[in-house]
Amino acid sequence: MRGWLLLRAFDIDFECEVVPLRSNDWDRFIADNAPARTVPALRVQNGSASFLLWDSLAIAEFLHEQHPRAGIWPDALDARAAARSITAEMHSGFAALRDSMPMNLRRRYPGFEPQADALFDVRRIETLWEWAGSQWGANGAYLFGDRLCAADVFYAPVASRLRTYGIELDANSQLYVDALLSHPAVREFYRAAEAESWVLPHVELDERG
Template identity: 40%
Template sequence: MKLIIGNKAYSSWSMRGWLACKQSGLSFEELIVPLFGDDWDHVRESENFAPSGGKVPILWDGETVVWDSLAIIDWLADKTHRDRFWPKDETARGMARSMAAEMHSSFMALRRQCPMNTRKIYEGLSFGDDVKADAARIIELWAQARARFGSGGPFLFGTYGAADIMYAPIVSRFQTYGFRLPGFATSYMQTILDHEWTAQWMEAAEDEPWVIERLEQPETAKN
């Protein structure tokens, strides 16, 4: 398998695809394509990118191409065992799927105003009501998952799975932008940050030579 991703410092969706590949336990090659670099437009039109419409991440599995992080998760779950990604309990699995889907389609204010940048830590920022509402909803979802289904371990549904993969970049954003969170959410964030795969991703991001200037001073940081 070959996974095409963007810069690890900035590409939240690439992080999800990469974590999914790690969770699968399957061997894969990763190919980093710097976002918005000099060759970006040319690369997006290449054969490797064509099926996805020029977006990352893209998973090539033989002749099969899968793009979009949530689709990659499901593809890998089908290839391995669904219990690697989703809770065994039916009720927990329904909630985990709903949380993953909500992350996939929602929280636009937070995602727009607080883009992922793993190499930055801001302090003393103020946030608009729409960003605060997104953060509050995420914390509410985390609280429900932990309270109802988290007794088996420190992750959202006890053991590490698709929901944690989908929310890992949110953990990075909360850290970067200095969000003040309740104790249980801070503990969960630290669990994700301490996870070996998150640590590997963050360390690799630190070593990247590429800088996207417009993401170094995002909208929220200018307020």
């Protein structure tokens, strides 16, 4: 989701290959793209040659370098520093939330009770959103104003989890989740997920061992 949004939401041309996890296609993808072993991975055509980069944060920085006016990071120095900080914290953290509430756009789990450590992550995320929004949000729908930036992209999978598992949020965080998940590019991603035919049992909460 993050890799795709980093291109789609900033109007950067790209072609997308969907590789279902734990499939024969996945084994082929890994063999063809070593040493990358996760998605997203971005293959960049460079003249007649190409090179590969992977990891969503590396991709975000590369795209910003290549498209400095696309708005991937906020324009103001302090806002950009803040956006990078909360993005990095998401990228390296919130393990309890991510482990116990796997991303699953097509499902809803009414009555889900989050574990205490996942709830701790949720409260920290609310704090970060409030901090960014109150200083740089200028009453816009997103963390750094009225335009989506990479920080929002990185929190989009978190927002989707909060919706999937029906986690209760403070009013401002709920407004932000609703706005983020209503962004046209995010909606397009949800529609693509709805159209998928495969199910990954390891992210279906009721089918996990």
